[in-house]
Amino acid sequence: MGIGAAAAPYKVATDEIAAIERLSGIRRALALYRLNLRTEATREWAWAIRDFDDRRLLAAAEVARRAGIYDRAINTADKTVLHHDFSLRFLAPHRDALSGLLKQQELDEAWVYGLIRQESRFITDARSSAGAMGLMQLMPATAKWVAKKMGMQKYRKTLIADVNTNLKLGTYYLKHVLTLLDNQPLLASAAYNAGPRRAWQWRDEKPLEGAIYAETIPFNETRDYVKKVMSNSMYYASNFGHQTRTLSQRLGIVAPKSAAVIVAEEEK
Numbered sequence: 001m002g003i004g005a006a007a008a009p010y011k012v013a014t015d016e017i018a019a020i021e022r023l024s025g026i027r028r029a030l031a032l033y034r035l036n037l038r039t040e041a042t043r044e045w046a047w048a049i050r051d052f053d054d055r056r057l058l059a060a061a062e063v064a065r066r067a068g069i070y071d072r073a074i075n076t077a078d079k080t081v082l083h084h085d086f087s088l089r090f091l092a093p094h095r096d097a098l099s100g101l102l103k104q105q106e107l108d109e110a111w112v113y114g115l116i117r118q119e120s121r122f123i124t125d126a127r128s129s130a131g132a133m134g135l136m137q138l139m140p141a142t143a144k145w146v147a148k149k150m151g152m153q154k155y156r157k158t159l160i161a162d163v164n165t166n167l168k169l170g171t172y173y174l175k176h177v178l179t180l181l182d183n184q185p186l187l188a189s190a191a192y193n194a195g196p197r198r199a200w201q202w203r204d205e206k207p208l209e210g211a212i213y214a215e216t217i218p219f220n221e222t223r224d225y226v227k228k229v230m231s232n233s234m235y236y237a238s239n240f241g242h243q244t245r246t247l248s249q250r251l252g253i254v255a256p257k258s259a260a261v262i263v264a265e266e267e268k
Helices: 014-021 024-034 038-048 054-066 070-077 095-105 109-120 140-150 157-161 163-180 185-194 196-201 210-215 220-240 247-251
Strands: none
Touching: 014 024, 014 054, 024 038, 024 054, 038 070, 054 070, 095 109, 095 163, 109 163, 109 185, 109 220, 140 157, 140 163, 157 163, 163 185, 163 196, 185 196, 185 210, 185 220, 185 247, 210 220, 210 247, 220 247
């Protein structure tokens, strides 16, 4: 889970971006995305960039960013070997929409972006095989429960895919699990993926370093998820110019299990 020092970003020139925009494969992929043929579009995009060097990859990532296809921008920028631009790898769309919600819920911006990046790569209509929906990948039952807790009027399932609604529901739920679990983002990240009860049960009878807790999560999916969310948060904090904290400081110390039993709640 170590984070190395980021190299100076390589910023693509206007002519490099224009050259990528003229490529027939890129144009076909963008057209398919506009038609919401995401599977076909992603295949076309992958074929178009298959032989790109770092500079062309970054130019393509910028093209995708400008088109609002954030998952392709991130994944394409992730492929570079020598020249990097971490602002493209760790995009932060919807900051205006999120700003007020983060203040209201008193949530760390870098952590929330790290989680959303892992959940959906900022695909607004993302849907998992389990049925989780939207930017923050909420299960319909969870979204309905949160909407009721918030007193949201005229709530309906289709609203989960709406960006503003999804962020309202998702940040409320994230604050909920954070409060349940000692205001510890590491535990809340585990809870967001696997449920609050499991995150609570995985604590030890003695205090644990956060890194040890993360490495001993018994579910492979959740263990990988938590490590990536917390790693993402480091890059976002750097990109946002937030106060520098080490990864171990972000992971903290996980308190031992207490005699109190966590209240069963709707799980994501």
